[in-house]
Each structure stands twice: as C-alpha cells, then as structure tokens.
Amino acid sequence: xxxxxxxxxxxxxxxxxxxxxxxxxxxxxxxxxxxxxxxxxxxxxxxxxxxxxxxxxxxxxxxxxxxxxxxxxxxxxxxxxxxxxxxxxxxxxxxxxxxxxxxxxxxxxxxxxxxxxxxxxxxxxxxxxxxxxxxxxxxxxxxxxxxxxxxxxxxxxxxxxxxxxxxxxxxxxxxxxxxxxxxxxxxxxxxxxxxxxxxxxxxxxxxxxxxxxxxxxxxxxxxxxxxxxxxxxxxxxxxxxxxxxxxxxxxxxxxxxxxxxxxxxxxxxxxxxxxxxxxxxxxxxxxxxxxxxxxxxxxxxxxxxxxxxxxxxxxxxxxxxxxxxxxxxxxxxxxxxxxxxxxxxxxxxxxxxxxxxxxxxxxxxxxxxxxxxxxxxxxxxxxxxxxxxxxxxxxxxxxxxxxxxxxxxxxxxxxxx
Numbered sequence: 001x002x003x004x005x006x007x008x009x010x011x012x013x014x015x016x017x018x019x020x021x022x023x024x025x026x027x028x029x030x031x032x033x034x035x036x037x038x039x040x041x042x043x044x045x046x047x048x049x050x051x052x053x054x055x056x057x058x059x060x061x062x063x064x065x066x067x068x069x070x071x072x073x074x075x076x077x078x079x080x081x082x083x084x085x086x087x088x089x090x091x092x093x094x095x096x097x098x099x100x101x102x103x104x105x106x107x108x109x110x111x112x113x114x115x116x117x118x119x120x121x122x123x124x125x126x127x128x129x130x131x132x133x134x135x136x137x138x139x140x141x142x143x144x145x146x147x148x149x150x151x152x153x154x155x156x157x158x159x160x161x162x163x164x165x166x167x168x169x170x171x172x173x174x175x176x177x178x179x180x181x182x183x184x185x186x187x188x189x190x191x192x193x194x195x196x197x198x199x200x201x202x203x204x205x206x207x208x209x210x211x212x213x214x215x216x217x218x219x220x221x222x223x224x225x226x227x228x229x230x231x232x233x234x235x236x237x238x239x240x241x242x243x244x245x246x247x248x249x250x251x252x253x254x255x256x257x258x259x260x261x262x263x264x265x266x267x268x269x270x271x272x273x274x275x276x277x278x279x280x281x282x283x284x285x286x287x288x289x290x291x292x293x294x295x296x297x298x299x300x301x302x303x304x305x306x307x308x309x310x311x312x313x314x315x316x317x318x319x320x321x322x323x324x325x326x327x328x329x330x331x332x333x334x335x336x337x338x339x340x341x342x343x344x345x346x347x348x349x350x351x352x353x354x355x356x357x358x359x360x361x362x363x364x365x366x367x368x369x370x371x372x373x374x375x376x377x378x379x380x381x382x383x384x385x386x387x388x389x390x391x392x393x394x395x396x397x398x399x400x401x402x403x404x405x406x407x408x409x410x411x412x413x414x415x416x417x
Contacts, residue, residue: 003043003062007082010050016081023078027071038066041075047086088121137161176212195219199230282306284327289334304330317341319361337361346370346389354404355382355389370395380405 004021008014024043031038043063044051057064067075073094080091132148136158144158152158170178193206197219204211240248280293283303294303306327313325316336324336332338339345341361348355348368355370363369373392380389383404391405 006044006051006054010083012082016078020075020078020082023071023074024065027067028065031066031068031071034068037069039069039072041065041067041072045079045083045087045090047090049086050083084121085125088125092122135161172212172215175215193221195221196224196227198224198226201227284330284333289331291333306330314338348395348399348402350399353400353402355402357385357387378407380407 003024004017007017007021041064042054043065044054046052046055054060054063076087076091076094079087133145134148136144136146136153137160138144138152138158143161144152146153146158150158153160191206192203193211195202195204195211195214197217201223202214202219204214281296281299282305283292283294283299284290284306285292286302286304291306304327314328316324316326316332316338317340318324318336319341321341326332326336337360339360341359343360344357345360345363346355346357346369347363348370349364350366350368356367358367370389370391372390373395376393377390378393378396380391380401381387382389383406385404389405391401
C-alpha cells in the first residue's frame with residue numbers, strides 16, 4: 001500500500017493531498033547527505049481523528065521522515081489544507097513559533113491572509129470542541145470530561161464537579177462585627193437602621209449595642225409580609241381597572257409626544273432672547289477652504305464641524321510651525337501644511353524635469369514629493385549634489401529619468417572632481 005492510498009482513506013482535499021505526497025518524496029531525495037539540523041515528522045498525522053494507529057515508528061518505519069525546519073513548516077501547512085480539523089491546531093502552533101525541547105528554531109513567516117484564515121478556523125474548532133462539555137467525577141473519583149447529554153451523566157454514574165453559588169445569610173455575630181467596624185468611623189455615629197417584627201417597625205442606632213440584642217430576639221432588617229399587608233389594609237388598596245390602565249397609558253403617550261415634538265425655526269430663534277449660551281460653532285468651510293465660526297441655525301451643506309480629539313484626527317501645521325488637529329475627512333485648509341513646514345523634502349519639478357531638496361513650506365503645485373519606494377526601486381545619483389536617490393519604476397515610466405540624475409554616479413563624480 002502506498003502512502004497516498006493510506007492518506008486518502010480519511011476525508012481530504014485531493015488537490016493538496018497529491019501536492020503533499022509529491023513534496024514528501026522530493027524531500028526524501030533532496031535531504032540525502034544533509035548534515036545540518038533536522039526535525040522528525042510523521043507523514044501520516046498521529047492525531048486521534050486521523051491515523052493514531054501509525055504512531056509508533058518502530059512498527060511503521062515508513063511513517064517517519066527527517067526534514068529541515070522550513071520543510072517541516074510547509075508540510076504542516078499542507079496538512080492543514082488537506083485535512084483541517086486537528087491539523088488546524090498543529091499549524092497554528094507552528095505559526096505562533098512554538099517548538100519542543102528538541103527543536104532549535106522555527107520558521108513562521110506567513111502572509112496576513114493565511115494568518116487570518118488559521119485564526120478563524122482555530123476559534124471555530126475550539127467552539128465545536130468545548131460546546132456542551134463539562135468535567136465529571138465517576139464512582140472511583142477519577143475525572144472524566146464528556147458532553148452534558150452523555151448516557152453516564154443522565155444515569156447518574158458521573159457527577160459534576162461544578163458547584164453553583166449559594167447565598168449565605170449573615171449571622172448575628174457577623175452583623176455585630178460589621179457594626180463594630182462601622183462604629184469606629186465618625187460619620188456613622190448617628191446612622192440608624194429599620195428593624196421589622198411581624199407588623200411592627202422601629203428605628204435603632206446601627207452602632208448601638210442594643211442593635212445586636214434586637215437581632216438576637218428575632219427582629220430582621222428586611223420588611224416582613226405582615227407589615228406590607230397591614231400597610232395595604234390601611235391605605236385601602238384597590239386593584240386597577242381597565243379604564244384606569246387605559247387612561248394611564250394615554251397620559252404617558254401624550255407626555256412622550258409632547259417632549260419629542262420638534263421645535264420650529266421661529267421657536268428656536270425666539271428662545272435665544274432668554275438664553276445666554278454661545279450658539280456659534282467651529283466649522284470648516286469647503287468653499288473658502290478655511291475655518292470659521294458659524295451660527296448653529298445657519299449651518300449649510302458646505303460646512304462641517306471640526307473636532308480635535310479621538311482617533312479620527314490628523315495633525316496639521318501653520319507657517320510658524322504651530323500644531324493643530326483636524327478631522328481626517330477634511331482637506332488641509334489654506335495657510336496650513338500636512339507636514340512640518342521647515343522639514344526638508346525631495347521634490348520633482350514637472351516644469352524643469354529636475355529633482356530638488358527644499359523645505360515643505362516652499363513646495364509649489366508643479367512639484368511632486370518623492371517618497372522612498374518599498375519595491376522596484378532604482379538607484380540614481382544627483383548631479384551637482386553628490387547624493388543618491390531611489391526612484392520607483394512606475395515614476396520613471398510616467399515622468400522619465402530627471403535631467404539632473406544619472407545611473408553611472410561614480411563616473412559623474414570623478415568627472416566633477
């Protein structure tokens with residue numbers, strides 16, 4: 001029986017299983033004579049839901065292979081794609097960089113998409129594993145973890161070790177100890193407490209020793225049923241009729257309607273005469289591209305409120321370098337800069353087709369700021385400045401090579417000297 005025929009007996013992904021088998025055969029031939037650090041790997045996973053019968057290598061030597069750490073990581077990546085299930089946890093352990101005492105290092109460089117997928121599958125697998133599960137004890141005192149609807153649990157053979165919380169009523173001695181502690185504070189000297197006994201109610205100083213004697217005689221601090229019934233008889237309690245309930249509902253709905261009724265513009269303007277608050281708010285005007293104070297009733301569509309706190313803010317500077325916070329969705333207004341004004345930046349002038357180093361406040365509309373590219377960058381030398389600069393291939397395709405830049409920088413510098 002080949003390895004592929006053995007592995008395909010479990011639910012699997014045929015595409016990745018074929019890739020996994022080809023990769024194992026390639027590693028077996030490529031690692032011949034390799035003397036560096038190697039890790040042991042079970043070709044058929046020894047998880048309980050897959051192939052636990054092939055765990056012992058002495059009985060099944062075909063199930064063992066030694067791989068480099070990178071090859072080992074790729075194998076578990078493939079097994080996760082092939083089987084999922086328990087292999088999700090195995091691959092998650094390798095993603096987190098976990099290693100045993102026999103392993104010296106671990107390769108865990110993956111992209112964000114794979115990390116997100118493995119995290120979601122691990123959470124789903126944990127939920128499925130722990131759902132409706134609890135810990136029980138059998139007659140011998142051994143702990144057993146199983147589902148709540150197990151036959152041994154329903155028959156009473158297994159007893160749960162989880163104990164629910166029980167409310168413990170305080171004893172008179174505990175109440176006395178608390179009264180002694182409160183007695184030491186000056187602010188509780190005149191504190192009183194109501195005590196009830198059948199239809200009687202009295203008020204006693206809480207820090208007085210006689211309070212403990214009342215508790216020992218049977219007085220309680222909670223209102224008794226007899227006392228509540230006596231109060232109802234005195235007041236002549238009558239249950240509500242349907243007409244009374246309907247009248248109460250209508251009164252409540254009218255009250256809510258009155259509170260939530262919108263004010264007209266005339267009512268709001270007239271209320272200004274009796275209100276001393278400042279009704280002007282700080283807004284950004286999209287037409288003038290500047291800040292201004294506008295009356296609250298005169299806000300229009302080209303106005304937006306300005307806030308200066310929270311995560312949705314960006315920093316801007318004026319010509320003097322004063323810092324200010326602004327909403328992320330608002331463009332930089334006139335007279336302000338998105339970068340510190342005296343900071344030196346590299347710009348490309350479209351008119352002269354040259355690169356310059358200037359201060360940010362001196363930047364013109366015909367100049368484009370050049371950022372250091374992350375990938376596909378090409379090194380150039382700036383003639384006359386003896387400085388290097390990196391340009392992206394996309395920049396070169398759009399604007400071409402600047403006139404004051406050269407690829408052969410060393411020859412140019414020697415010529416200048």
